Amino acid sequence: GAVVSQHPSRVICKSGTSVKIECRSLDFQATTMFWYRQFPKQSLMLMATSNEGSKATYEQGVEKDKFLINHASLTLSTLTVTSAHPEDSSFYICSATRGHLQETQYFGPGTRLLVL
Amino acid sequence: AQKVTQAQTEISVVEKEDVTLDCVYETRDTTYYLFWYKQPPSGELVFLIRRNSFDEQNEISGRYSWNFQKSTSSFNFTITASQVVDSAVYFCALSSNTGNQFYFGTGTSLTVIP
Numbered sequence: 001g002a003v004v005s006q007h008p009s010r011v012i013c014k015s016g017t018s019v020k021i022e023c024r025s026l027d028f029q030a031t032t033m034f035w036y037r038q039f040p041k042q043s044l045m046l047m048a049t050s051n052e053g054s055k056a057t058y059e060q061g062v063e064k065d066k067f068l069i070n071h072a073s074l075t076l077s078t079l080t081v082t083s084a085h086p087e088d089s090s091f092y093i094c095s096a097t098r099g100h101l102q103e104t105q106y107f108g109p110g111t112r113l114l115v116l
Numbered sequence: 117a118q119k120v121t122q123a124q125t126e127i128s129v130v131e132k133e134d135v136t137l138d139c140v141y142e143t144r145d146t147t148y149y150l151f152w153y154k155q156p157p158s159g160e161l162v163f164l165i166r167r168n169s170f171d172e173q174n175e176i177s178g179r180y181s182w183n184f185q186k187s188t189s190s191f192n193f194t195i196t197a198s199q200v201v202d203s204a205v206y207f208c209a210l211s212s213n214t215g216n217q218f219y220f221g222t223g224t225s226l227t228v229i230p
Contacts, residue, residue, distance in 0.1 A: 002163075034218075043207065043222045044161075091159060104151065105218060107161035 003027050004096050006108035013084055014116055021079045021111045023094030029074035030096035034105060035067070038091045050077050084115040118143050120210050122221035129198050130229050137193045137224045139208030145169075150184065150191045151209040151218070161207070167191065198228045 003026040013019050023033055032051050036044040048064075050056040050071035058064045066088075068080040077096075081088050093110040097103035119142040129135045141150065152164040165175065167184050175182045179199075183192045195202055208221040 041225075043220045046217060049217065093159075093161065095161075104163055104166050106163060107153070109158070109160040112159075 001027055002096075002098075002104075002106040004030075004094065004106050004108040006094055006111050008111060009109060010112040010114075012114045012116065015085050016083055019081045019084055019113060021081075021092055021094075021113075023077045023079070023096070023108050025075045025096045025106075028096075028098055030077075030098065031074065032097045032103075033071055033077040034095045034097075035069060035077075035079050036093045036095070038093060038110075040091075044093065047079075081113065084113070086115045089113055089115045118145075118210055118212050118219045120208050120219050120221035122206075122208055122224050124224045125222070126225045126227070128227045128229060131200060132197050134194060134196045135198050135226065135228075137195075137206050137208075137226065139191045139193065139221060141189050141191065141208070141210045141219075143210060143212050145212040147212075149211040151211070152182065152191075152193050153207045153209065154204045155207060155223070156204040164193075195226075198226075200228050200230050202226060203228045 005024045007022045011019055034049050035047045037047050038044050046059050047062045048056045048058045048069050050069050052071050052074050056069035071077040091110050091112050095105040095107045097105050121140045148169045150167045153161045155161050172184050179196045181194045205223045205225045207223045210219045
């Protein structure tokens with residue numbers, strides 16, 4: 001299989017705090033991980049692509065200082081939403097591939113973030 | 117430019133009916149991959165199928181079947197004898213030879229009524 005986990009599954013935080021979301025590939029090494037954001041009843045919006053050991057590549061319009069991504073190992077990537085505000089409330093989903101081009105992306109279960 | 121179009125926003129069918137979800141894609145690449153994912157209410161995207169551009173054979177997996185036609189740039193998904201558990205949002209996606217980014221369609225929300 002290709003299992004990807006995310007933690008936490010849901011988080012509620014106060015405005016101004018930072019939230020860290022972990023994404024782990026449980027049974028394979030993920031050279032590349034992706035972070036998406038999904039608003040209700042909308043498609044997935046790619047935020048950034050991260051490769052192990054290098055800086056993430058952010059999509060246009062995504063603030064890299066706001067959404068810090070670290071891909072420290074072949075099985076773990078983290079997304080930190082810094083100084084979260086209510087407009088950051090969303091469903092964040094990570095995915096992972098084994099690294100080759102056009103590889104199937106396997107998705108984590110997502111994290112629902114609510115910023116009060 | 118890469119683009120995936122899922123024109124059907126919402127579909128409702130009665131249980132046991134067959135339903136086809138449409139997917140039309142655009143790409144200039146000769147090598148590309150097409151995917152279907154299912155997103156149930158829980159939120160997790162479940163991988164259903166991956167098809168490369170050189171393989172136009174239709175595929176059947178249980179009640180699921182896929183019709184890939186390069187001539188019309190379509191990769192349609194049919195569920196036969198639909199069940200309530202099939203209720204979900206289904207996304208079609210394209211991955212091109214120029215990178216490993218996925219281009220997702222806007223999704224089709226399927227509701228199967230018991």
